[in-house]
Amino acid sequence: MTDNSSKPLLIEWPIVVRTYDVDFANIVHNIVYLRWLEDMRSEILADILPIDEILATGISPILTKTEIEYRRPVRMGDAVMGRMWVSDLSRTRWTLTAEISVDAQLCTVAYQSGYFADLKALRPVRVPEKLMAAWKAQQA
Incomplete structure (x- = not known):
């Protein structure tokens, strides 16, 4: 079992692999x-x-980077579980970490980073206070 104490705002999300998700090798x-x-x-x-x-409020989350490390293949029929949490949050930026597993075996690790932007000015703004407060409340 993975330690969740240092994974603020962790969500666990069952994933269903659809027929259109796979290539000719399944x-x-x-x-x-x-x-x-x-x-x-x-x-x-x-x-x-x-x-x-x-x-x-006139703002939107914007991604600036996605990095995915594929460790094991995921196939049709696999029992897939996704987990994601906010691994870092500063005044203006956020980083998320995700894991995708099959039967508790880690298949994929991903990192995404970005910021929140004013949609009219297209400029970065502070991370919304609600998100910052929720993240701080779950810090280990």
Whole structure:
């Protein structure tokens, strides 16, 4: 079992591999992982700061980097579990870490970083206070 004490805002998300997610060798295509990361990132924000609430304030989360390390293939029929948490949060930037596992075996590790931007000025703004407060409350 993985230690969750240093994983603030951790979400665990069961993933269903669809027929359109796999290639001719029955292995999940690498582009699918980006969609799964987007889904998990949305889940992290859903309870704290729903996207419609963020957009209503005139800001949006922006990704500047995604790094994915593929360790083992994921296939159709696998029992896949995704986990994501906010691994770092500063005044203006955030970093997320994700793990995708099959039967508790780590298959993929991913890192995403970005910031929040004013949609009119297209300039970085402070991380929303609701997100910062929730993250600080879960610090080990």
